[in-house]
Amino acid sequence: MIQVNSLTKSYVDLRRGRFVALDGVTFSVGAGEIFGMLGPNGAGKTTALRILSTVLQPTSGSAMVCGFDCVTQPALVRHHIGFMSASTAVYDRMTAWEMVEYFGRLYGIGEEQLRERMETLFDRLQMQEIRDVLGSKMSTGMKQKVSIARAIVHDPPVLIFDEATSGLDIFVSRALLDAVAELRDQGKCILFSTHIMREAERLCDRVAIMHRGRILASGTLDQLRAAQDEPDLEELFFKLVQNSEEGVSCGQGTVGSRQ
Amino acid sequence: MNWYNVKLIFQREMRDQLRDRRTLFLIAVLPLLLYPLMGMSFFQMTQFLRKxxxxxxxxxxxxxxxxxxxxxxxxxxxxxxxxxxxxxxxxxxxxxxxxxxxxxxxxxxxxxxxxxxxxxxxxxxxxxxxxxxxxxxxxxxxxxxxxxxxxxxxxxxxxxxxxxxxxxxxxxxxxxxxxxxxxxxxxxxxxxxxxxxxxxxxxxxxxxxxxxxxxxxxxxxxxxxxxxxxxxxxxxxxxxxxxxxVQPFRLKGQDVALERQRITAVWSKILPFVLFIWALTGAFYPAVDLCAGEKERGTLETLLACPAQRREIVWGKLLTVMLFSIVTALLNLASMGVTGRFVLSQLQGISGMTDVPLAMPPLITVLWLVVGLIPISAMFSALCLALAAFARSTKEGQYYLMPLVLVMLPLMLLPMAPGVELNLGNSLIPVTGVVLLLRSMIEGQYVMAMRYLLPVGVVALACCLLAIRWAEEQFNRESVLFRESERLDLGRWLVHLVRDRTDTPTAAQALFCLVTILVVQFFISLAISARSSSGLDFQFLVQTLFISQVVCIFLPPALMTLLFLRRRKKSLLLDRLPAGSHMLAAVALAILAHPVGVQLSEWIRQLYPFSAEVSAQVEAFSKAMGQAPHWWIPLLLIAVLPAVCEEIAFRGFILSGLRHLGHKWWAILGTSIAFGAVHLFLQQKISAAAVGILLGILAVQTASLIPCITFHALYNGLSLLTGHLGELLGDGRPHPLLRGIMQADENSVTYKGWFLAICATGIASILWWLLRVPYERSDEEQLQETRENQSKAIPVYPNPSGGDPGVVHR
Structure with a gap:
């Protein structure tokens, strides 16, 4: 459902000159699967996901969602994804209900159906008590719930979560992870980026480890562990990053596999 | 564009703004309180003054x-x-x-x-x-x-x-x-x-x-x-x-104006200005909140990731801003009116201006104001929206109010200057034209107003569309949407420009180049005009022409190309030789365009007659040119030199830069306006801009500067010849062929109508052929085209969970 092929994105930055945020990234995600993108801050995760949500345009390479091209058919791509990131905030001067309703309408859902869908969603995410609370009065957890409801109100086949648990307490983040797992069980194709290893271990069917705009390794967690001979994910991550740094400094190119 | 989405966005933004106490205060409460307060303090002050x-x-x-x-x-x-x-x-x-x-x-x-x-x-x-x-x-x-x-x-x-x-x-x-x-x-x-x-x-x-x-x-x-x-x-x-x-007679003035007319004469000058200032203010603050504010609060990305297209988002926001602009202006007008009713009587008693009629404006005045307010609000709203979209934060957004006001104020004040009246020239000036039209409507001169309704309307519409287009452009640029706050460091920025050279100039570089040309030209023309008062001779003319072409027009783009660009020849369209057919087309186009151009200049001169000063300058110029020792020197100076310098600057550097905007017609139009702007007199500016369009088409379709230079040199050379043709015709020893196609009256030589028609047809057919030649698109143009062609298929709900949703074509 998601096919990303040698995606590259470079910016011009005053300090660093031409800066490559994404460097030939290739991966694909199927239905009923959670694909995790693991990496430290600045690894290029957000850039990749922003390209998939059509907000950014790649410098080269292609990104397809449900068979639609992110560059040439952005409106269609946006219809088929639910995008939620740390930087997609909720409106301060709208209540939870109004906010979800607004986006539901923008997705073109009929009134009747939208109301049914929202009632179900609000029940499932336990949001009935914050229905008429303004965004500015909500706690972080409440806002996050509203964001999820907003992202899935049109029941999209593809969901993209970018650092969705950042800033959440353990209760809320646990609830969120459960919700994501549940969505996977419904057959959604889910792209989930995080820098927290435990979340990836708990949730992801496959992961890609990213560093400096490149995928250092990808596969199921077991595959990665076997390949690097390292049972601990955190250690495995450090090892990959270290190898890659050494590789760069020795001018040998990148170490690690690409899918 | 899906108007349902526009409506949704509009409704949301309206609700959002109405829930914001600051906006409400500024838009509704402030005007209601401001004028009574001002009236009261005025009252107090006058009491004080009296004592x-x-x-x-x-x-x-x-x-x-x-x-x-x-x-x-x-x-x-x-x-x-x-x-x-x-x-x-x-x-x-x-x-x-x-x-x-x-x-x-x-x-x-x-x-x-x-x-x-x-x-x-x-x-x-x-x-x-x-x-x-x-x-x-x-x-x-x-x-x-x-x-x-x-x-x-x-x-x-x-x-x-x-x-x-x-x-x-x-x-x-x-x-x-x-x-x-x-x-x-x-x-x-x-x-x-x-x-x-x-x-x-x-x-x-x-x-x-x-x-x-x-x-x-x-x-x-x-x-x-x-x-x-x-x-x-x-x-x-x-x-x-x-x-x-001692007083054999007394002069008695009889004012034929009715009291109503005197009142409207005063109000028709003051009210549009006050109203439009409020329209601008009323548009600005909501615009900043809707764009920069959303960026700051992080909700912009949420909106951008939803299926609404950028254009729909811009229109939704634009309508909101426009409504606020109109409502602010009207509320201010109403509040001012109510307060004014009470203050006016006082004012009349104190100031001693008994001869100036100060009464409430008639209702019809107010009605016309409301009509005129709509296009002005639309334009202001779009401008504010574009500026606000560019701003990184609300704070930065507010900084842009002052420059905007400084640009708009002269346009609004111009009609208040004595002697400025509605004519074709003034009606073509944005904002000013609308204000003047409004004035004649208010004064009841409907016949005159109707005559200029079309030009004013066209200009207003064009300005609105341009402003809206600019706002859309801002929403499509990721560098604007995701601008990170970087510390301003001039040195680093310059290093970056030279180090991270781009292949071809960016739109910003093109704009910068134009501004540099205009600034250099301004200073050099100051220096020249200081000398030229002492007399214009041929040597001085040669120097002037050389400096104004080489230093003003050629040097800035040449230096910028050397310093900032990687693919220099490609940027200036000098990387390939043109096809023979393209060269032929350029030559034919120049020959055919010349008679039409002469006629166009004549029309322009009728529309905007030369002032005595300009005529004298033109005369001195041709006189000095007549002192040339050889016939080919003027040709070199007026035909070849400008052709090379101006083409490198405009069809080379600036057009290449503007083509990154994503639409070739915008680039051609922008280049033509820039090309017109560097010319000396208003009359020249207009005809040069028109010729600029032909040159722009040539450059884009042939991807080479050589045909453009050829066209330009030939066209200028032919124009130089017409002066002499005039002499020939005037001397009474014309070539019979020329007598057949030309006509001369005492101050102009033009071509005959039937000949012009043939030329125009010729131009049209060459252009038709040229525009069908496959041309090289810039990356941005390619993308824009593919996007415009993307199918309008939008999914229909409900869709089977997990599966691909059904698709209908709207």
Whole structure:
């Protein structure tokens, strides 16, 4: 459902000159699967996901969602994804209900159906008590719930979560992870980026480890562990990053596999 | 574009803004409170002003006492009631006598710390200067008067102790007496004559730099004028001479304007300005909140990731901003009207401007204002939206208000300047045209207004569309949407420009290049005009042309290409030789465009006639050119040099830069306007912009600068020839062929209509062929095209969970 092929994105930055945020990234995600993108801050995760949500345009390479091209058919791509990131905030001067309703309408859902869908969603995410609370009065957890409801109100086949648990307490983040797992069980194709290893271990069917705009390794967690001979994910991550740094400094190119 | 989405976004933004207390306060509450408050404070202020009477020092009052039968100027310590404007009661003038000031000074001396006070008190110990005109000071027992001198009177006024000094010199009484006596009979004629030779006049000292003093002077003037009339009348009456002798007739002005017209004339100037200022303010703050504010709060990305297209988002926001702009302006108008109704009567009483009609504007005025407000609001809203979208934060957004106002203010103020009226030229100026059209509508000149409705409408619409397009552009640029706040570091930025060179110029570089050209041109033209007043000869002309082409136009893009670009030849369209057919097309186009261009210039000249100054300049120019030693030198200077320099700058650098905007027509149009802008006179600017479009098409379709240079050189060369053709035709020894296609009247040579029609057809067919030639698209243009062609298939709900949703074509 998601096919990303040698995606590259470079910016011009005053300090660093031409800066490559994404460097030939290739991966694909199927239905009923959670694909995790693991990496430290600045690894290029957000850039990749922003390209998939059509907000950014790649410098080269292609990104397809449900068979639609992110560059040439952005409106269609946006219809088929639910995008939620740390930087997609909720409106301060709208209540939870109004906010979800607004986006539901923008997705073109009929009134009747939208109301049914929202009632179900609000029940499932336990949001009935914050229905008429303004965004500015909500706690972080409440806002996050509203964001999820907003992202899935049109029941999209593809969901993209970018650092969705950042800033959440353990209760809320646990609830969120459960919700994501549940969505996977419904057959959604889910792209989930995080820098927290435990979340990836708990949730992801496959992961890609990213560093400096490149995928250092990808596969199921077991595959990665076997390949690097390292049972601990955190250690495995450090090892990959270290190898890659050494590789760069020795001018040998990148170490690690690409899918 | 899906208008349902626009409506949704509009409704949301409206609700959002209405829930914001700040916006509501600014839009609704402030105007409702502002004007009553302003009116109240005005009221207070005028009361204060009324109490503060201007001080008038009267020196030499004893002169008035010595004449018998003189009408009274003073009644006690005031001017006589019959001299004061009856409508305002007393004239707000407080009369003081020299002894009053002396008393004050003596008191200060008693105080003990008189030294400092002395400095600003003019009643110093200085020796009194005797007024030149008087033989000896009249000593009526008023000691202070003796010490009062002209010099001191002057000082008193300039230091502001009194506002006006009314000085009756000694001998004034005699003069008055003599004037009376002169009526008695012919024996006094000699005396009378003498009086006219050496008149002793009362003097009024005032300070025109001080408004209070100036107003007081005017009032004293009026009082004395009335007194003079009374004196004359009395003198005549006493000698039994009819008053009519000195006033054989009186001029009576008859204003044919109805009171309604006078009122509308005043309001039609003031109201549009006030209204549009509020429309701008009303648009700006919501725009900043809707764009920069959303960026700051992080909700913009949420919106961008939803299926609504950027254009729909822009339109939704634009309509919101527009509504706020209109409502703000109207609320202000209403509030102003209500307050004005109460204040106006007061104002009329105080200011003394009884001849200026100040009444409420008629209702029809207000109606027309509302109609005119709509296009202006649309344009302001789009401009504000684009600026706000560019801003990173609300704080940065607010910084942009001032530049916007500075650009808009002259356009709104221009129509208020005396003598600026609705004509075709003015109607083409954005904003100004609308204001002028509105004025004639308000004044009831519907026929005239209808005549200019089309140009004003077209310009207003074009400006609106451009502004909206610009706003959309801002929403499509990720560098604008995801701008991170970087510390401004000029050095680093320059290093970045040279280090991270782009292949071809960016749109911003193109714009910068244009601005540089204009600035350099401005300074050089200043330097040249300083010299040219001394006379224009051929050598100077050569220098001027060379500098203005090479330094102003060629150097900036050439340097920028060298410094900032990687693919230099490609940027200037010099990387390939043109196809033969393209060259042929360029040559044919230039030859065919020339007659049409001549006709166009003629039309433009009829529309905007040359001013005497410009005509003189043009004449001096051609005269100097006539001094050229060889025939090919003017050709080189006027045809070849500009062709190379201007094409490299405009069709080379600037067009390449603007093509990154994503649409070739915008790039061609932008380049043409830039090309027009660097020309000297308005008439040249317009025709150059028109030719610029042809050149732009040539450049884009042939991807080579050579055809453009050829066209340009040929076109200019032919224009140079027409001057000589005119001479030929005028000399009466024309070539029969030329006589067939050309016609000449006393000041112009044009081509005949049928020949023009053939040329126009030729141009159209060449363009039609050229535009079908496959052309090289920039990356942005390719993307834009693919996007515009993307299927409009939008999924329909419900969709089977997990599966691909069904698709319908809307």
């Amino acid at each position: 503060q009477a201007a001080k008038v020092l009267i020196v030499g009052v004893e002169q008035l006492q010595g004449v018998d039968g003189l009408p009274k100027l003073l009644e006690g310590r005031r001017f006589a009631a019959s001299l004061v404007d009856p409508s305002k009661g007393r004239d707000n003038l407080q009369l003081v006598w020299p002894e009053d000031l002396v008393k004050k000074q003596e008191l200060d001396v008693d105080d003990g710390n008189s030294n400092e006070r002395h400095a600003d008190l003019p009643m110093s110990d200085r020796t009194a200067v005797v007024p030149a005109s008087s033989g000896a000071l009249v000593s009526d027992g008023v000691a202070a008067t003796e010490r009062m001198t002209l010099v001191e009177a002057r000082e008193l006024v300039s230091s502001g102790v009194v506002q006006v000094v009314l000085y009756f010199p000694s001998g004034f009484a005699d003069r008055l007496q003599a004037a009376r006596a002169s009526l008695l009979g012919p024996k006094n004629q000699h005396e009378n004559l003498q009086l006219q030779v050496e008149p002793i006049e009362p003097q009024v000292f005032f300070n025109s730099a001080n408004e209070t003093s100036q107003v007081a002077q005017m009032r004293v003037d009026r009082v004395l004028g009335r007194w003079r009339n009374q004196v004359t009348q009395k003198n005549l009456q006493d000698h039994h001479i009819p008053v009519g002798v």
